[in-house]
Amino acid sequence: MDAAIPATGAHDTHHHGPPEANRSSRVDPQMLGMLLFIISEIMVFGAFFTTYFFIRLVGDQPWPAEGTELPKLIAGVNTAILLSSSLTLHWAQTSIKNGNRFGVKAGMLTTFLLGLTFLLVQVNEYVHIGFSPADHAQGSVFYGLTGLHGAHVFIGLLLLGMVTVRAFRGHFSKEEHRGLEIPGIYWHFVDVMWIVVYTTIYIL
Amino acid sequence: MPLELRRPGWSRAFTYSLLGVAFAYALSLGTRAGLDYDPVLDGESVLRICLIGVPFFFLVGLGLFDYWFRWASGAPTVPEDHSGHGAKSWKSYLYPNTDHKVIGIQYVVTSFFFMFVGGLMAMLIRAELAAPGRQFVDANTYNGLFSVHASLLIFLFIIPVFAGLANYVLPLMIGAPDMAFPRLNALSFWLLPVAGFMMLASFFAPGGSFASGWTAYATLSNTAPVGQEFFTIGVQFAGASSIATALNFLVTIITMRAPGMSFFRMPLLVWANFSTSLLVVIATPFVAASQFFVLLDRSLGFNFFDPGQGGDVLMYQHVFWFYSHPAVYIMMLPGFGIVSEVLAVKSRKPVFGYRMMAFSLLAIVVLGFTVWAHHMFVSGMQSWIRVPMMVTTAIIAVPTGIKIFSWLATMWKGVLKLDTPMLFTMGFITMFVLGGISGVMLAMIPLTIHVSDTYFIVAHIHYVLFGGSLFTIFAGVYFWFPKMTGRMYDESLGKLHFWLTFIFFNVTFAPMHLIGVQGMPRRVADYADQFATWNLIISLAAFGTGLSTLVFAYNMISSWRGGRRAPANPWRSLTLEWQVSSPPPVFNFDEIPTVVGGPYEYGVPGAVHGVFGGKTTTAGPTQEPVTTGTPTTSA
Numbered sequence: 001m002d003a004a005i006p007a008t009g010a011h012d013t014h015h016h017g018p019p020e021a022n023r024s025s026r027v028d029p030q031m032l033g034m035l036l037f038i039i040s041e042i043m044v045f046g047a048f049f050t051t052y053f054f055i056r057l058v059g060d061q062p063w064p065a066e067g068t069e070l071p072k073l074i075a076g077v078n079t080a081i082l083l084s085s086s087l088t089l090h091w092a093q094t095s096i097k098n099g100n101r102f103g104v105k106a107g108m109l110t111t112f113l114l115g116l117t118f119l120l121v122q123v124n125e126y127v128h129i130g131f132s133p134a135d136h137a138q139g140s141v142f143y144g145l146t147g148l149h150g151a152h153v154f155i156g157l158l159l160l161g162m163v164t165v166r167a168f169r170g171h172f173s174k175e176e177h178r179g180l181e182i183p184g185i186y187w188h189f190v191d192v193m194w195i196v197v198y199t200t201i202y203i204l
Numbered sequence: 205m206p207l208e209l210r211r212p213g214w215s216r217a218f219t220y221s222l223l224g225v226a227f228a229y230a231l232s233l234g235t236r237a238g239l240d241y242d243p244v245l246d247g248e249s250v251l252r253i254c255l256i257g258v259p260f261f262f263l264v265g266l267g268l269f270d271y272w273f274r275w276a277s278g279a280p281t282v283p284e285d286h287s288g289h290g291a292k293s294w295k296s297y298l299y300p301n302t303d304h305k306v307i308g309i310q311y312v313v314t315s316f317f318f319m320f321v322g323g324l325m326a327m328l329i330r331a332e333l334a335a336p337g338r339q340f341v342d343a344n345t346y347n348g349l350f351s352v353h354a355s356l357l358i359f360l361f362i363i364p365v366f367a368g369l370a371n372y373v374l375p376l377m378i379g380a381p382d383m384a385f386p387r388l389n390a391l392s393f394w395l396l397p398v399a400g401f402m403m404l405a406s407f408f409a410p411g412g413s414f415a416s417g418w419t420a421y422a423t424l425s426n427t428a429p430v431g432q433e434f435f436t437i438g439v440q441f442a443g444a445s446s447i448a449t450a451l452n453f454l455v456t457i458i459t460m461r462a463p464g465m466s467f468f469r470m471p472l473l474v475w476a477n478f479s480t481s482l483l484v485v486i487a488t489p490f491v492a493a494s495q496f497f498v499l500l501d502r503s504l505g506f507n508f509f510d511p512g513q514g515g516d517v518l519m520y521q522h523v524f525w526f527y528s529h530p531a532v533y534i535m536m537l538p539g540f541g542i543v544s545e546v547l548a549v550k551s552r553k554p555v556f557g558y559r560m561m562a563f564s565l566l567a568i569v570v571l572g573f574t575v576w577a578h579h580m581f582v583s584g585m586q587s588w589i590r591v592p593m594m595v596t597t598a599i600i601a602v603p604t605g606i607k608i609f610s611w612l613a614t615m616w617k618g619v620l621k622l623d624t625p626m627l628f629t630m631g632f633i634t635m636f637v638l639g640g641i642s643g644v645m646l647a648m649i650p651l652t653i654h655v656s657d658t659y660f661i662v663a664h665i666h667y668v669l670f671g672g673s674l675f676t677i678f679a680g681v682y683f684w685f686p687k688m689t690g691r692m693y694d695e696s697l698g699k700l701h702f703w704l705t706f707i708f709f710n711v712t713f714a715p716m717h718l719i720g721v722q723g724m725p726r727r728v729a730d731y732a733d734q735f736a737t738w739n740l741i742i743s744l745a746a747f748g749t750g751l752s753t754l755v756f757a758y759n760m761i762s763s764w765r766g767g768r769r770a771p772a773n774p775w776r777s778l779t780l781e782w783q784v785s786s787p788p789p790v791f792n793f794d795e796i797p798t799v800v801g802g803p804y805e806y807g808v809p810g811a812v813h814g815v816f817g818g819k820t821t822t823a824g825p826t827q828e829p830v831t832t833g834t835p836t837t838s839a
Contacts, residue, residue: 018381018382018791018792019381019791019793019794019795019796020381020796021380021381021382021460021796022379022380022460022461022462022463022796023459023460024458024459024460024461024462024463024465025458025459027458027459029384029385029455029459029460032454032455032458032459033384033385033451033452033455036451036454036455036485037451039485039486040447040451040485040486040488040489041489043485043486043487043488043489043490044489044490044492044493046489046490047489047490047492047493047494047523047526048493050519050522050523050526051493051497051508051516051519051523054516054518054519054522055508055514055515055516055519058516058519059514059515059516061514065514132505133500133504133505133506133507134504134505134506134507135507135513136507136513136514137507137508137510137513137514137515137516138514139507140500140501140506140507140508140513140515141508143506144497144500144506144508162276162277162278165277165278166278169278171278
């Protein structure tokens with residue numbers, strides 16, 4: 001992520017560094033690292049989904065358990081909020097490629113606020129849902145999966161927060177915007193994962 | 205604040221750790237008071253937050269996040285943050301460093317420290333088992349000993365020591381100046397001592413250390429005393445370290461190879477670590493998740509494993525083994541790589557079937573994900589899963605067999621140089637074949653039902669992990685010792701070490717097959733009198749094995765301090781790490797070499813793997829020597 005260091009080209013001239021590594025692939029190392037990390041993340045979710053289906057399909061308890069009606073509609077609206085944050089993020093990313101600094105700032109700020117709204121609605125849902133993870137295994141998997149996703153939204157928001165601060169400080173330019181691209185991929189992943197979580201838990 | 209506490213380093217790390225403990229108290233007291241819990245001060249809750257939180261305070265204090273914090277807040281970054289690059293004296297090894305060579309040595313030394321600690325526990329276990337009845341420790345301590353023994357040797361020795369060796373040689377082998385993410389690399393290393401310290405500290409927990417084995421099966425683990433959480437959380441740190449390293453290896457291998465080094469010109473060690481890293485990235489999240497479940501059950505009253513509330517106990521085993529079966533390949537594939545390197549150099553012949561060696565690694569990666577339930581044949585799971593798992597388990601012996609036969613063919617009619625690395629390599633092949641055969645036997649459902657949870661399992665696992673992985677680790681350490689330290693090790697002490705280890709190892713573990721088939725249960729501190737003779741023999745041999753490692757330790761330390769200076773390429777090897785000085789210069793290469801041929805063209809006249817100076821950069825393909833993998837019987 002060194003590329004995001006604000007223009008300090010002069011710094012390198014008097015600093016004896018390593019020889020330039022050969023680039024044996026067109027893929028950006030940071031991008032590849034993030035993609036591999038996302039594979040890892042998918043597997044974490046995979047383990048939680050494994051649990052979910054074990055308890056739902058292999059277990060012998062009635063499904064859904066008494067008093068576990070989920071607020072499909074509110075969660076659906078929340079889904080729309082999260083998905084639109086992906087769009088505004090994309091707007092910020094296209095803006096920087098076109099050199100539109102206002103678009104970057106506005107896009108990042110909106111994305112951050114939409115993500116925050118999603119998280120707050122989710123917390124509100126926990127407060128009013130009427131069962132706890134300690135009640136039964138179904139509550140455990142519900143809180144487990146949505147909580148895991150919530151934790152990812154939280155981490156994503158931290159990343160977006162950093163990017164937003166840097167966007168307002170003018171650290172990104174038409175040429176150098178990997179610091180925006182790579183957290184962006186993570187945020188898109190968090191969004192796509194939510195669609196899977198929402199479909200599985202609320203719809204199916 | 206005084207300067208000493210503002211600068212990254214050990215003083216700041218300890219200060220921040222104390223802050224972390226204070227934070228844990230504050231968080232626990234605050235939350236419990238806010239929710240009107242009684243009593244307000246709950247030791248377990250504070251301890252739990254400490255276990256999760258204090259490591260982060262420690263690592264931040266040590267300075268592993270300084271650069272990222274500056275970067276994230278948009279402040280100007282200092283490239284020297286996260287400490288320097290390259291070791292200036294032995295003290296540099298005690299601080300975070302971004303040089304892959306320093307990190308590699310930090311890894312290897314730390315993991316060998318944990319090997320000695322874990323080995324001492326094995327000695328205690330064998331002392332207890334020397335005779336029937338109770339000798340030295342009570343049953344609970346015994347359970348703790350074998351649990352910590354296994355956890356340390358798996359998570360803090362075998363997995364990281366391979367990462368350490370690869371950390372040192374892999375960037376050199378592919379002609380890269382460093383790893384792709386040097387700061388992440390430093391962080392990966394420093395997570396390890398944290399995890400190891402945590403597991404060792406569990407002995408001081410109220411109720412004793414974790415005692416449910418390294419598998420930590422629910423419902424043992426979610427009802428055990430608080431010592432269990434030292435494992436549950438410690439594994440998270442070790443796992444995070446291993447995922448970060450794997451990701452780093454993959455990105456390094458894919459994006460930083462020297463010009464001309466196509467995938468099929470990579471040394472097999474690089475291939476092996478490529479495959480291992482794929483396994484780590486894909487599988488390790490599952491063990492993290494399984495321990496999350498246990499932690500949630502223990503701390504927040506979740507019901508993942510409470511059958512009375514609709515939880516599923518077997519689900520733990522499925523999730524756990526979906527990681528832990530690939531994990532046995534994580535503990536073996538890098539060793540396969542080391543063996544291929546050593547065999548080719550010491551036989552002066554190209555590796556037989558180079559491409560098949562690479563493909564069989566990938567085949568093991570894929571098949572490794574399809575066999576997890578063979579650990580659960582007697583668990584009471586759905587019986588229809590058994591037969592498919594038996595078949596896939598038998599199939600996975602095929603790519604492994606390809607490798608064994610290729611190694612044998614590599615040695616065939618070679619000019620063998622029987623020095624210490626080669627002896628360990630050949631010892632590995634014989635021992636691993638024995639362990640592999642008992643593995644295929646264990647794939648067969650009827651036999652597993654008979655010998656499950658007996659010493660037959662103990663014998664099998666030690667034949668593949670001790671006779672297999674550890675022998676390759678010894679081979680690798682001796683092989684690259686001249687490169688890593690710039691000194692030669694003592695050859696006669698090395699041979700002595702090998703023969704002592706080889707003989708005592710077999711006397712220790714071979715009889716376990718017999719008493720296992722006769723039904724001696726594992727993981728029990730006591731046993732029936734009929735097994736007394738064999739156990740006494742095993743214990744005596746185990747002490748011999750333990751003593752033999754002292755020869756190794758003495759050899760390593762004395763040779764490192766005052767051994768003969770090593771030339772750049774004492775083994776006349778072709779791969780790139782031997783083409784630079786011993787130890788290599790701080791940035792590995794003055795200029796990146798160009799690769800013009802395969803890595804194992806021994807016995808081929810005029811064969812070159814890499815050239816420096818760029819004189820022949822354009823002549824690469826035309827100079828291509830004979831096709832890789834063809835056995836040169838004329839040698």
